[in-house]
Amino acid sequence: MASDSAPWLYGFWYPALRSDQVRGDAMATAMLLGIPLVLGRKRTGEAFAMRDACPHRGIPLSYGHFDGEQVQCSYHGWCFEAKSGQCREMREHIFFAESRHAWNRRQIGGQLGLSSSA
Numbered sequence: 197m198a199s200d201s202a203p204w205l206y207g208f209w210y211p212a213l214r215s216d217q218v219r220g221d222a223m224a225t226a227m228l229l230g231i232p233l234v235l236g237r238k239r240t241g242e243a244f245a246m247r248d249a250c251p252h253r254g255i256p257l258s259y260g261h262f263d264g265e266q267v268q269c270s271y272h273g274w275c276f277e278a279k280s281g282q283c284r285e286m287r288e289h290i291f292f293a294e295s296r297h298a299w300n301r302r303q304i305g306g307q308l309g310l311s312s313s314a
């Protein structure tokens with residue numbers, strides 16, 4: 197009898213997309229084992245796949261830009277090396293500027309009060 201709660205089988209190979217769907221500088225998306233993925237090919241032709249969620253705030257990386265080497269998140273501009281997924285650049289000044297803009301601060305007794313301006 198089949199069960200809806202059968203565990204996913206990790207450590208096996210599964211088809212994600214047809215190879216011709218992953219080419220050029222365009223990124224493609226797929227869902228595999230319940231995990232959203234962004235896929236592409238580096239300039240060398242080497243394919244990559246990463247979880248399609250920025251580790252900063254979770255926006256899909258597939259909304260961003262791929263230059264053939266790095267995927268840049270569309271939200272705050274962090275850059276990830278496509279194959280390893282390692283963050284290579286954090287544009288903190290953008291994040292800091294947004295944080296200053298989004299929140300008002302006020303000293304209330306011994307507490308730092310925050311309010312959103314949005």
Ligand code: FES
Nearest residue numbers: 250252253269272
């Ligand atoms: S959500 Fe991606 S850099 Fe902030």
